[in-house]
Amino acid sequence: MNEDLDRLRLARTEGVGPILYRRLLRRFGSAAAALEAVPGLARNGGRPTPPTVPSRAEAEREFDLAARARATLIFLGSPAYPPLLALLEDAPPVIAVQGHPTALTGRGIAIVGSRNASANGQRIAETMAEEMAREGLVVVSGLARGIDAAAHAGALRGGRTVACVAGGIDVPYPPEHAGLQARIAAGGAVVSEAPPGTAPLGRLFIRRNRVIAGLALGVVVVEAAQRSGALVTARRGLEAGREVFAVPGSPLDPRCRGANGLIRQGARLVETASDVLADLPCAPGEGLGLLPGFSCPDRLREPPPEPVATPPGDSAEVALARAQLADLLGPSPTSVDELIRRSHFSPAAVLGALLELEVAGRLQTFPGNMVALLAEPGH
Template identity: 55%
Template sequence: MSPAAEGHADRPLLLGALRLSRCEGVGPVTFRRLMQRFPTAEEAIDALPELARRGGRDRGLAIASPGDAERELDALEQAGGRLLLLGGPDYPPLLAQLPDAPPVLSVLGDPAVLRRRGVAIVGARNASAAGMRMAEMLAADLAAAGLVVVSGLARGIDGAAHRATLPFGPTVAAIAGGLDQPYPPEHAGLQNEIAARGCVLTEAPLGTAPQSRHFPRRNRIIVGVSLGCVVVEASPRSGSLITAGLARDYHRELFAVPGSPLDPRSAGPNGLIREGATLVEGAADVLRHLPELLPDLGPTGFAEGRNGWGADGPEAWTQLGEVRRAVLPLLGPTPVPVDDLVRRCQFSTSAVLTVLTELELAGRVESLPGNRVSLLAAAARAV
C-alpha cells in the first residue's frame, strides 16, 4: 500500500482502508499485518473469512460493504470532517510509529497541528481548584512556548488545559466517541472552539456513543501524538494512570505534578514520581526534557513487512498448523510479548504473526499495547 494523499484522487484508497478497518475482528494491529501481507485492502477483505476459519472461527464474519464505507465517508465530509489514513502525509507522524496506531482517523479542524511538537496534559475529572490552576498555568506556558497541548476533553484537568491553551495557540482533543458525540455533553461548545483553533480527532465512526471500553483506546491516541505526558492529579487505578502506563509503553517522556499526601488525587502523581517520572513544578521542567524538533521518523507505510509476512501455498498453510499447535498453549489471559512467543515456540516471526492474525480474526486473542497479546476470556476457558 503506497502512502495516501487524502483527497478526491485517493478516495478509492481511503474507502478500501476504511472498509477493512470496519470489518469484524480487524483491530489496529491486525490491520497493519494485513496491509503488510496483501497488496490492497480489497484483497485483504477477500481473505478475511478463510483466515478466520483457519484461526478456529465456526461462524460468519461481519464484512463491511463498499456502500457502508461510502456512506461513512460522505457523512464525515458533510459534517466538515476529514479522514486520515495511516501512511498518508497528513497522518500524525508520532502516532504512526505505534504498533497499534489507528488505521483511520476522523478529524475536525486543521490536521497540520498534529505534525507539530505536542505535550499531553491529563488528570482527574474531579480535580481540585489547585490542580485546575496548575493545569491552566502549565498549558498556557507550554502553548506560549510553541507547543501544542493535547488532552481528552474530559471534565476537570482536561477541560482546564484545553481552555487555557486556546488564547495562546492550537490544542488537540482526542475523543472516545464519534465527532458528533461530544463527551461530556457540556463540552460541546469547547469541542467546537478546539476544532476552530486546533484539531479534534477520533478513531470512532460518526454516531458512536462513548463507552468505558473506548477510553483506554482514546488514551493511546493522546499519548501517541505527543512527545510527553504530564499527569496533574490522578487517584489510584484512574484512567490518567492508564495513560501514564501507555506513555511508558510507547517510550514517551513522563511527567507528574506532586501534591499533598493527604489528598488521594495526589497519590497517582506522587507514585509516578517515586517510579521515575520527572517532577514538574512549572513548564520549564517539561521543556528541558523535550526535543526542539520532531525526530526524523522515516517511512510510515506498510511495505516494510510485506516480503516474508505470512505464507503462500498449500504446503505453507499445512506447516502453519504446527505453528498454531505450538502458539496456543503459550497464550493465556495474562498479556505476553509477541517476541516471547516467537522465541519460545521457535518458529519464524512471520509464521507466528500469521497465526496471531488468524486467531484475532477468529475472536480468540486480543492484541494489546506494547506488542503484547492475550487470550480472550472465552477462548481461555476452552484451552
C-alpha cells in the same frame, strides 16, 4: 478513493483491531487483498462463520457522516497522519479530524488529570498550558471536565490545542463542552478514532488515552487519583518512550495521590511550564531511529512506510503450527518470539497460524509482540 474505502472497511471489520489491521496490510500488501482473505483466514482459524465486513455503501456513509461533521478521515500511512501517533504499535488505522490536521504534527505536550479537580489544580493546568502554547507547543488533552478543560482553555489563549475524544467526532462529551470543542477545532484540532455517531462508552476512554499520549512528546499529570485515566495515559506514554511529568500535591488530598505516586516511581517533578520545557525531549526516547529527517523543534516530516506484502508460510506447515500453538498458548500473554523458539516450525508458519487464530477471534494481541489465547467461538 477506492483504497481509502477498502482501508476503512478493513478497519471496521469485526474483530480487526489496530495491531491486526497492520498485520493484515503487511501480509497482503493492500486493504482489498486483505478483505478478500479475511473469510478464509477466519475459517482456517476455527471460526464457523465469517467476520462481518462493512459494505462499500456503509464505508461511503461513514465518509459522508464525517464530512457533515466537518471532519476529515486520515488513514495510517498517509502523509497527513500524525507521525508521532504512527509510532504506536496500536496506532488507530483511521482517525477523524475536525479543524487543522497540521496541528497534529507539531511538538505536542499532553496535560491530563482529575475530572473533579480543585481550583488550584485547574489554575496550574491552565497557566502551564497557556505558557507552553506561547512557546509553540501544541497542548493535547481529552476534553473532559476539570484538568482537561482547564488545559484546553489556557492553550487557546496562548496558541493551539488538540482534543482527543472517546466517542464519535459528532458526539461532544460532556455535552456542555460542545462550544469548547468548536473553539478547539477552529484553531487546532479534534481527533476521534471511533465512527461518527458512536456513544462515548467507558471502554473507549481507555483507547482514547493512548491517542493522547501518542500525539505528545511528554505527559504532564496534574491531580490524579490512584485509579484514574490520567495514570493510564501516563503509563501508555512511558511504554511509547514519552517523558512523564507530575505536579506534586498535598498527601491529604486523594486527587493528588496518583501524581505523587508517579513522582516516587521516577516521573519528573514539575511546578511550572519552564520545568517541563527544560526536560521535554525533541523526539520519543525509543523512536529516534524511526524518525528520519527530524530535527528539534521542527515537526516530524516522514509518514510511516506503505505496507509491503510478506510471503505466507506453506499452508500445510501453517495448519500443523496452528495445532501446536493451541497447546503452547494460554490466557496469559506470551511473546511471539518465544513461541517461534519453542515450536518446530518456521517463523513464517508460526506468524501465519497466529494471524488465522487472531482473525478467527481466538487470539488477542498486545503491544510488545505478545499474544494470548481466547476461548473458541461458541465456548
